[in-house]
Amino acid sequence: MTDSKSDTLPKDARIVIVGGGIVGTSTAYHLGKMGYSDTILIERGKLTSGTTFHAAGLVGQLRSNANITQLLGYSVDLYKNLEKETEQATGWKMNGGLRLACNQERWTEVKRQATTAHSFGLDMQLLTPKEAQELWPMMTIDDVVGAAFLPTDGQANPSDITLSLAKGARMNGVSIFEDTEVLDVEVENGKVVAVVTSKGRIACDKVVNCCGQWARQEAKKVGVNVPLVSVEHQFMITEKIEGITPDLPTLRDPDRLTYYKEDVGGLVMGGYEPNGIPWATKGFPEKFHFSLLDSNWDHFEQLMELALGRVPALETAGVRELINGPESFTPDGNFILGEAPELKNYFVGAGFNAFGIAAGGGAGMALAEWVVNGEPPYDLWPVDIRRFGRAHFDTDWVRKRTLEAYGKHYTMAWPFEEHSSGRPNRKSPLYDVLKKQGACFGEKLGWERPNWFAGEGQEAKDIYSFERQNWFKNVGEEHCLTRSNVTVFDQSSFAKFKLIGPDAEEALSWICANDVAKKTGALIYTQMLNDRGGIECDLTVVRVSENEFYIVTGTGYATHDFDWISKNIPTDLNAQLVDVTSGYSVLSVMGPDARNVLQKISSDDLSNENFAFGTMQTIGVAGAPVMALRVTYVGELGWELHIPTEFAINVYQALMSAGEEYGIGNAGYRAIESLRLEKGYRAWSSDIGPDHTPLEAGMAWACKLKKNIDFKGRKALETQREEGIKKSLCCFTIDDVDVILLGRETIYRNGERVGWLTSAGFGFTVNKNIGYGYVRNQDGVNRAYLESGEYELEVGTVRHKCEIHFGALFDPKMEKVKQ
Template identity: 70%
Template sequence: MTLPTTARAVIIGGGIIGCSTAYHLGKLGWTDTVLLERKKLTSGTTFHAAGLVGQLRTSANITQLLGYSVELYKKLEQETGLQTGWKMNGGLRLACNAERWTEVKRQATTAHSFGLEMHLLTPREAQDLWPLMTIDDLVGAAYLPTDGQANPSDITQSLAKGARMSGVQIYEDTPVTRIIVENGRIRGVETPHGTIECEKVICCAGQWTRTLAATVGVNVPLISVEHQYMVTERIEGVTPDLPTLRDPDRLTYWKEDVGGLVWGGYEPNPKPWAQSGIPEGFHFELLNSDYDHYSQFMENALARVPALATAGVKQLINGPESFTPDGNFILGEAPELRNFYVGAGFNAFGIASGGGAGMALAEWAAKGEAPYDLWPVDIRRFGAVHRSTDWVRARTLEAYGKHYTIAWPSEEHRSARPTRRSPLYAHLQQAGACFGEKLGWERPNWFADLAAGEQPVDRYSYNRPGWFDAVAREHRAAREQAVLIDQTSFAKFTLKGPDAAKTLNHIAAGNVDRAPGTLTYTQLLNPRGGIEADVTIARLSQDEFYIVTGTGFATHDFDWIARNIPESANCQLVDVTSASSVLSLMGPNARTILQSLTDADLTNAAFPFGTAKPISVASCPVLALRVTYVGELGWELHLPTDCAVTVYEALMQAGAPHGLQNAGYRAIETLRLEKAYRAWGADIGPDHTPVEAGLTWACKLKTPTDFIGRAALEKQLANGVKKRLATFTVDDPEVILLGRETIYRNGTRAGWLSSGGFGHTLGKPIGLGYVRNADGVTDEYLTDATYELEVASTRIPARLHLAPLHDPKGTRIKA
């Protein structure tokens, strides 16, 4: 075997993801791409995949990505001449109880928001499509006619042929023994047959990815889990056009297979595999069938499909699959190593994702950015805690076990907790905190009234959740008195050096090159004007800046800033998250409370909004930032972790006469919705610009200073935009808005809510969402219309607002 000595890109792994990436790189003209497979194509996990292709997810862009897979699979066989086994036979999802039916109706609304055809069916209508099933326990079903199924090996071979047709070279029996990195840069790969120098490495090695990536310092949080399904002999009544079937209340899925059925499930007690490493030479291999473990599905399966009782069994297939801690796959350029890309961890829906994931990964590698916002699957959503195999295993097994349980709004995971704790954890626990977790951090979500007998335990619901009244208390305290919120988990960076100001002012859309002591709320944009980060920046001195961003964005935002610092710039970016605690004191009484503990002048004249000052609080050094995300007077107090308890206790004691209460993150959410404050990852992101999001005021467009994305914003301001963010309210207080509800303008679908919740000051449900129109969206277009929101498949009248909301007395809620 003679390998090429150079290539533009080397793809590692010949499963469906690797072959799809090769196919799409070839289409992009990257014909000097090489794919290396350690054994044979599909021999890792692709060959034993079940092959169901569903599209609907909770993210519009991930749904779009899966929809791309469907469109590709429709035409691939004609293009390559190789069969794919693709059938667009539709997909059914069943509901056996009221709570599941509410979830399904909300899924139907989400589908409508994203432009997917999804129908709600009666039990009898569902049975007409799937005659073999019993329907005695069904409440209803949903049907997506564009879902389908494919033969995993065939579709992968077809993608491989398509890649070869474009000039991509594919080599089997060629393991990568070393990824060559010199001076922090990809230089090539070594194999037993020679070395290939290359510009980029794209690792699509399935369950081997974590170990291989770790050799070059890249973390890919996934583990292998046993996943079983059964293949039956022919069954009378099983027709080729039978839709795929998902029966989540019975934990099972079904598809037609040459006149029989393939069926499997997601057990609540999954079995991890290869905990000490994948056996050497493992390929085209299955694990021993575990009938005892599989038997937990049998009663439910027989009750749904009685014909199974007399059906012959061809095989019980047990194959390992790679799963991740949050149930989403992993894509993108590794933050630890430039030009090293990952496509792995597909949680047993790699066939459904394969076409779209390969397209996205190819474009990411070829063009340096994803084709659209893929934050739910971006590798940068992980952090240092995910380097622990024990942590990843515990959380992943929990996520696997919840695959078919009801996905409750705001549901928290229980495993691998607590890991990262604020110094105030014990104090908050004693005060009745119910904690949530983000990036390993324990954060107070809400506080129970222990004296009244409340328990700090989440009670989930698609109606009002168990914490509704507690959050209302905290919300009112913030508006009327004061609250103290532990936000120690904020990600915090410093940028220091002679070139810090010039560099950061080019990266940030807002003007950060101001006097020391000033605070700037700003977005960091990509060249298209899309919002890559939403941060607060304090200038501490002539050559030092302090950057604060959300807990979950620590890796992503650090990476974005770092990759945009020129190599010639004399400045250093450092993550200082763990060095300081953060206490947010917010509310009308905040100044009175804080003033009693400091000699600093806190008057508005001396300490105006948008100011950062070092002060002393209860004899402790504090960097006080005059800023708010709840719409009230307040300060973020950044202080050494060893002072957190002292300052917290002092504030609570001083605040007691002024109604000071502990508050949590769920109150922050309700408060920020009333002020229409945007949340990155929901209301704003790489697909949204400040012009579209109503944040142009935060950009330095009136100055001559250039910054990343400026040209794109100026073009939008000149030519107009096709979507605009607005606030919506519903008068009925019993309506539950969660986000993804469909927006109808004058009876026509016009977008969906990006965020939803309840405004306790206004006493109404509130949502934020983009109104879209291909011919442009102006203020007049937005206001000269009537609106409805589709909530759980029911349309409800709504009102659009372009300004922050007002409280019932008619006065604006403001800082």
């Protein structure tokens, strides 16, 4: 129904939300709670009439990221109390969630998930098959190896939850208008100014697109890209089954691709088949409200057969309905939140991959805070809309990748697993050359990147496992060759920008934590901070000339970092940011012999006296004008060679020829990871990010705090320096080489949980497992506190003694290890 206060659409509002599903109503509810009563929610049909009404309603919490787990936990806390607050039924039941493992590799995965749960403060209990059956008596357990139980998981009625959130929003002054279609979003000077509807125009400051599977087409009208597509998703609802009780936990049986929940004495059973069916590939039908697709029993049969092996009672149970409702899915299986990088004040909350009910409460909270404050309440990078890039503009490519992600919803989450669909897409000029030399490629933001190189007679293919994978020895050899001789890395996928204009220095001086006001040719490693002192970008800035800076950042952060820099250039300054990624290939020449090799093919003086670390020079290399950056992310002598794309192959061939006498070889990104762990170099989105300050990350040296130059985030750092830090990034090693660290392992200090590993791997020079993670203590963390503890790491529920370190593990004077 329309808003109870009036049927007349207001002519203005501060915020307009489009879409009346669970995410739209949750965002409205939280904006109302924050005092933004001048918010309007518009729904073209009725509330829940898009995809919410046919959702299955399982509410699980554990994800591989701490903050996403926290967000889902917020949903649970909200749903517990919502019915009491609004006096509107929600159907919420905290009956717990079971997850089965039916083979040893899945059991390893589950045990690692249990450790992740412990890291994030969730109670996840490991059960024997018999203990699991006692909680879920209707299932057979002949093939079950073990199970995990999360007592705080549950289930809800999607429509009831949504209507309860809508009522709560109205109680706090938000207006809701149903049967109101958005015809246009007006844009002036690159930002939203109004929404035109079938009932009139609403002038507004901000628009929030919560249109579910329609979000992509609606956003496209204003030049915003929302990479999602619709996929048919089916689940069956049975009649009553004897023995099914209201307190039955939800059940996930990933080895049989299926899930279950109790429903009025019967069961809801659905799953994720490997051959998902896309929907609306040619556009959406008109007036698709409270609408379902025809049941497809032939397609559902594969799941039914798997389910009968787990729940034999389904064979004789009456079937009430086979629901076939299209849902929106994304290329990486994560939902989409945040302000669109293409349009100021246009926000998106969509693409929930059939767990919109689990995420809805928390996503609405986060989106509301994002809309009001201009940033999320905490780091939400895994779901940030800016994680996408150029490859995601093509709907056909997005559909291929999304169908792959859909089919993997319940398959094993292997360490280091790569997607296979839609590849290759973006290729370095060296792609074919390196492929012939045994490169096994990974993919990031559409770019093909060599992860490792196969040896003679070895197939360049990952073989997935929770043990050491087939590439481990190869990466060790690449690692050690970099330490002892010289290697070449193709890093052409780096995102590369130019900031040009008379005020470029002044703009970067404000945005960058480090001092960029250096002479031409200076190379500055710097972070860019938010107002809380959190690290939003981690990159390299090169001064090319008085009015031009060259900026290099990670492949996956191209959209995010471009957006952050653009939005934080003060409006009164004349500086323009340009993406030049495709114009330059990058070959990194690293190792003790790097200078010897490069000097053979360049007449420029590359001596340390003439070409110091932390500088850039344009030099001639094999007939090409090359921006040579003396910098390293692996801890060895070396240069990043930024080469106009058309010269890349010639320069590479010249390097390999010149380096032959020095034993030069190729190396890939997995060697980079191993090398940087030994040197203690931080990685954005894992070790550092918006929730971590340079002081906490041990990077105060990269901030101009000793200089009288203001910069964004400085005040927060000064306050933190005075008050002290409550978490500190530390390095840990385990001597036992048979233990495998992957990240998210729990850190214990004197037997008390104090954090988890943010990144981990193996250091081939030091021959140890290496992990980095924050040690937390509400009463403060300093060197004395850290040194006084005894530490353990929990790996797959087993604790191992470990050693804490301060500074780089790798000493250049150490004897090099040859593999």
